[in-house]
Amino acid sequence: MRRNLSSILAVLAVVFFAGSAAAHHGTSITYEMDKTITVSGTVVEFDFGYPHPSLFFDVTDEKGQVVKWGAEFLPTPAALKNLGWTKETIKFNDKVVLGCHPSKSGKPVCALASISINGKPINVGGGPGVAPQRGAPAAAPATPAGGAQRGQRQ
Amino acid sequence: MKVITLFLILSVVALPAVVFGQNTKFDPHDLTGKWARNSNNQGFANVPETGRGNFPEAPFTPAGRAAYEKNYPGYGPRANATLRNDPMGSCDPLGIPRNLNAEVVSSHNWWEITSAPDRLIQFFEWHHDYRVIYTDGRKLPEVNAALDPKWNGYSVGRWEGDTFVVDSIGFDERTWLDKFGYPHTDEMKLQERYRRVDANTLELTMVLTDPQYYTKPFESDRKVFKLNALQFEKPWDEQIYCVPSEEQKFNRLIRDPASGK
Numbered sequence: 001m002r003r004n005l006s007s008i009l010a011v012l013a014v015v016f017f018a019g020s021a022a023a024h025h026g027t028s029i030t031y032e033m034d035k036t037i038t039v040s041g042t043v044v045e046f047d048f049g050y051p052h053p054s055l056f057f058d059v060t061d062e063k064g065q066v067v068k069w070g071a072e073f074l075p076t077p078a079a080l081k082n083l084g085w086t087k088e089t090i091k092f093n094d095k096v097v098l099g100c101h102p103s104k105s106g107k108p109v110c111a112l113a114s115i116s117i118n119g120k121p122i123n124v125g126g127g128p129g130v131a132p133q134r135g136a137p138a139a140a141p142a143t144p145a146g147g148a149q150r151g152q153r154q
Numbered sequence: 155m156k157v158i159t160l161f162l163i164l165s166v167v168a169l170p171a172v173v174f175g176q177n178t179k180f181d182p183h184d185l186t187g188k189w190a191r192n193s194n195n196q197g198f199a200n201v202p203e204t205g206r207g208n209f210p211e212a213p214f215t216p217a218g219r220a221a222y223e224k225n226y227p228g229y230g231p232r233a234n235a236t237l238r239n240d241p242m243g244s245c246d247p248l249g250i251p252r253n254l255n256a257e258v259v260s261s262h263n264w265w266e267i268t269s270a271p272d273r274l275i276q277f278f279e280w281h282h283d284y285r286v287i288y289t290d291g292r293k294l295p296e297v298n299a300a301l302d303p304k305w306n307g308y309s310v311g312r313w314e315g316d317t318f319v320v321d322s323i324g325f326d327e328r329t330w331l332d333k334f335g336y337p338h339t340d341e342m343k344l345q346e347r348y349r350r351v352d353a354n355t356l357e358l359t360m361v362l363t364d365p366q367y368y369t370k371p372f373e374s375d376r377k378v379f380k381l382n383a384l385q386f387e388k389p390w391d392e393q394i395y396c397v398p399s400e401e402q403k404f405n406r407l408i409r410d411p412a413s414g415k
Contacts, residue, residue, distance in 0.1 A: 026228025026229055026234075026235055026409075026413070028229075028233070029228065029234070029235040029413070030235050030409065030412045030413045031412065047400075047403070047404075049397070050394060050395065050396065050397070050401075051401065051404060052404065052408075054403075054404060054407065056407070070407050070408050070411070071408075072404070072408045072412075076394070077392075078392045081392070103411070103412035103413070103414075104235065104412070104413065104414070105411060105412055105414035107411040107412060108411075109408055109411050109412040110412075111412075
């Protein structure tokens with residue numbers, strides 16, 4: 001019971017602080033926070049650092065071209081560590097499926113809402129596979145064979 | 155019976171402290187400790203109803219308004235994704251007063267006060283920065299061309315009853331008052347008033363005078379800080395550090411392309 005309570009408080013803390021942690025970089029004016037797309041790819045690099053952890057991964061599009069993608073986590077490393085994350089949670093060559101808020105610029109960059117690593121959903125603050133922002137919807141079901149579905153409204 | 159009565163009395167007295175981890179005894183003249191902001195607002199002054207934003211109209215002079223309009227925050231009603239030039243976004247020093255009310259206090263970490271016989275020192279985690287407030291009776295230096303501005307200014311403190319009053323001058327004008335982009339000149343004078351209202355609560359109000367940019371004294375809202383109310387309790391502190399090379403990489407590979415900057 002105590003463990004459950006701690007987990008709930010940890011999740012609530014991450015949810016509560018996610019917005020303010022991202023605030024000075026202007027998250028809400030950079031990403032389409034009311035949209036969530038699904039992006040699948042292979043991990044190139046995971047930076048578990050401040051101000052926000054970043055994930056870089058290759059996505060193969062429908063033409064077979066590899067597109068370099070980047071995603072930022074909204075919680076800080078301290079918040080994610082409290083959920084059990086470490087710098088080893090995502091490794092080079094892992095297969096990832098992201099629920100992501102697309103950038104307003106249309107570039108292949110997004111703000112992470114949910115993630116599955118090698119087929120396993122990992123909590124990023126709002127429960128497994130659930131967006132950490134208050135009121136944000138969960139990501140769409142993962143695309144089975146990779147590729148990004150841009151502009152998919154949830 | 156006496157034992158039971160004694161047990162009940164002790165329970166009533168001790169239980170809240172055990173359950174909530176609170177101390178009830180405190181010295182109002184002891185400000186030392188780790189303080190995490192409890193009030194929601196991250197501006198120097200705020201619209202009370204919303205808890206966010208800033209005064210709709212600061213008492214700007216024309217020069218102050220012009221300086222304000224050259225600052226493009228990433229947050230608030232004037233947020234600008236492509237022109238944003240918040241010093242925090244490039245790991246530049248936050249200075250005072252922003253070190254006291256920035257989001258780094260709450261979500262990223264806290265600030266701490268420690269003391270020596272002749273001074274108080276405030277430590278700020280985000281930049282691993284510190285600021286000295288002299289309490290030995292010295293006078294502030296004269297503001298003139300020979301005085302080098304400092305990011306955190308020159309500060310002296312004194313007690314007025316149970317209120318610790320800090321007067322500061324000599325600030326570097328490259329810092330913002332807050333993340334909404336309110337400016338100041340190097341002639342700004344700032345007064346902070348700290349009051350420990352109970353064992354776990356520290357309150358702060360500020361007022362600045364800066365005649366070049368503000369037509370009258372510009373007052374902050376009341377900031378509230380809680381002792382040891384860290385976001386996540388751990389036996390060791392998290393190292394939370396703004397590293398310029400990491401921030402630059404984040405901006406170059408994530409934020410700038412995302413915003414079209």
